[in-house]
Amino acid sequence: MNPHHPPDSAAAPVSVVIPCYRCAGTIGAAVASVAAQTRRPAEVILVDDASGDDTLDALRAVAAAYRPGWVVVVASPANGGPSQARNLGWERATQPYIAFLDADDTWAPQKLALQMAALEADPGLALIAHRMAVRDRAAGPMPLRPPVRVTAIGRRRFLLNNPFPTASVVLRRDLPFRFNERFRRVEDFLLWAEIGFSGYRCAKLNQVLAYWHKPTFGAGGLTADLDAMHRAGRDVRHELLRRGLVTPAEHWFARSVGIVRRTRRRLLLAMRSRQAGEAS
Structure with a gap:
């Protein structure tokens, strides 16, 4: 069986949505990890977030490597960030469930x-979600x-x-929510x-089933990044309170x-900075 041509009979009722922004170097590996699923999804939707470089051509080349129609490429008319890109993919999804993957991560x-x-x-x-881990691309999946x-x-x-790390989530397509x-x-x-x-039931598997291939926030973050993340978390809390x-x-x-x-996190960053200074 050609792994680039997943049969319909084996498909899981899942649309995989991948927001793409200047990701020509990593999108092939991301989609390959989807194609390598022991139970493959029915479709993959790649949303180019107006990258303005060769990303859209790379997405079309990836789509052409698989069975026609399995990988769908959507071009956003303007850069709107990952929320807009994921919502565009959600709108195009045809399956009862949606899974999310980022273009530089793998499953x-x-x-x-x-x-x-x-x-x-x-x-x-x-x-339903699961655990994730930082892992070298060449290391292969964890048992x-x-x-x-x-x-x-x-x-x-x-x-x-x-x-719930984003690349771990599978949710029902019919939920009355979208990314803000x-x-x-x-x-x-x-x-x-x-x-x-809102009362919907959520769950998490106790297994590592997806990987970041770059350090997560905090591994090498700057104070400015930390402050921005803290402000964003505060805004989320206020939004949840405002909506009751x-x-x-x-x-x-x-x-x-x-x-x-x-x-x-501030203490950890200060410790890493001090250790880096002592090592130099």
Whole structure:
């Protein structure tokens, strides 16, 4: 069987949405990790966020390498950030479930098979995610660590931090939410929180099934990045409070947790800066 031509009979009822911005060097590997799924999705939607370089040509070349129609390329008329790009892909999706992947990340082969098994066992779930890890591209996927468990993510968990990395999420296409296009940071957390605080059931697998191929925030972040992330988190908390999705008490609890996390990150950055200075 040609791996570039996944058969329809094996397809999971999932549309994979990948926002793309100047990603010609990584998009091929991202889509290849989708094609390598033990249970492949029905379609992949690549949304070029008005990159203005050769990205759109690269996306079309990737699409041409697979069965016609399996990879769909959408060109945004103007750069709107990842929220707009993901919403455009969501609008084009045809399947009951949507999965998200970023153009510089990859999936482990068992990802969709395990998530779809959990969704089929419990159709009341609105969203299911899993763990992620930073990993070198050449290292290959990590082995599973049995037993595979599904844990419900309740309301209180969303008050602590973002429990769902974007590339880990599979959700129902018919949910009455979208990414808030006013947010260009932590826009994913705002959406997951809206879903969870609105009473929809969410869960998480205890396995690492996707990978970042660059350090996550905090591994080498600057103070300016930290401040911007903190402001974005504050804006998300205010938005949830404004919409009545959290109580004032929950808002202040989450705010306190955010201040503690910001202080801890500042200390870590200061320690890394000092260690770098001593090593030079």
